[in-house]
Amino acid sequence: MAVTWTPASDSDFTDIRYERTATPAGGIAKITIDRPEVRNAFRPQTLVEVSHALELAREDAEVGVIILTGEGPHAFCSGGDQNVRGDTGYIPEGETVGRFHVTDLQIQMRRLPKPVVAMVAGYAIGGGHVLHLCCDLTIAADNARFGQTGPRVGSWDGGFGASLLRDLVGTKKAKEFWLLCRQYDAAQALDMGLVNTVVPLERLEEETIGWCAEMLALSPFALRLVKSSFHAHEDGYAGIQQLAHDANLLFYASDEAKEGREAYKAKRRPDFTQFPRRA
């Protein structure tokens, strides 16, 4: 399915593009890291903008699925921009002290109650590889290459970069990624369960849209629960909290929960006897 993308924000993004398209089943948002001159490496500003765009997509009731991608055929993302890496983290322009903006972004992607799909052409390397790991699905072009470079450049990610990778490819292979810093092509990535499918580069967006359209045809709240169910185990207490709060959202619509609310407002004792104690 070929689609037309429309810029979808008043924000003055410098490092990304935020676009939307409408399909009969609902809207798709696309966030494109737009720094091809550095293989779409991210600097703090890039991540601030991605985070803002994710929030826009979350709050947009028309949007059901979000695509994260990189500009051009050469790279999805090559991780942290080594030119703005200081001794205190990655340093925003005009500031002297840095941090890892990617820490919060990874959590935001996991928390987001809509599926996030990585659309990968070219390199997904370093912190860029971790971003694809944090996406719910990955659609790869046949020129995609995956790998971690941390130990080569004096860095590592023992968070999602290790744990999610291990969940996908197994401990030995995940350690191989990190201990040898090799790169793996798209066929190898598919073989080891790192990506969902591989298609010719020229069909990458069409295929990704197809997967998004399939999800858009499904129950949005069921998709939300599927996502939080997976993360309940993977993300520990924070994952359980997300799933529990999602369930509570549903419970709020029940007569039983409404009785508690209405009784409180009416300053009377709640009458829960009308509700069955289900076996």
Ligand SMILES: CC(C)(COP(=O)(O)OP(=O)(O)OC[C@H]1O[C@@H](n2cnc3c(N)ncnc32)[C@H](O)[C@@H]1OP(=O)(O)O)[C@@H](O)C(=O)NCCC(=O)NCCSC(=O)CCC(=O)c1ccccc1C(=O)O
């Ligand atoms: C990606 C490459 C394999 C692509 O190779 P190639 O196609 O041959 O292109 P190049 O000629 O190498 O690159 C073109 C141009 O881009 C510049 N560039 C590429 N990547 C970066 C980068 N990451 N930072 C800055 N600049 C970059 C390159 O220098 C060239 O510029 P010219 O001026 O034209 O020469 C290859 O480019 C490559 O290996 N790149 C480096 C990959 C890398 O090591 N990335 C950093 C890994 S560390 C990291 O990402 C930490 C991230 C993070 O914030 C973090 C912190 C704490 C916990 C977890 C994380 C986390 O992992 O997320």
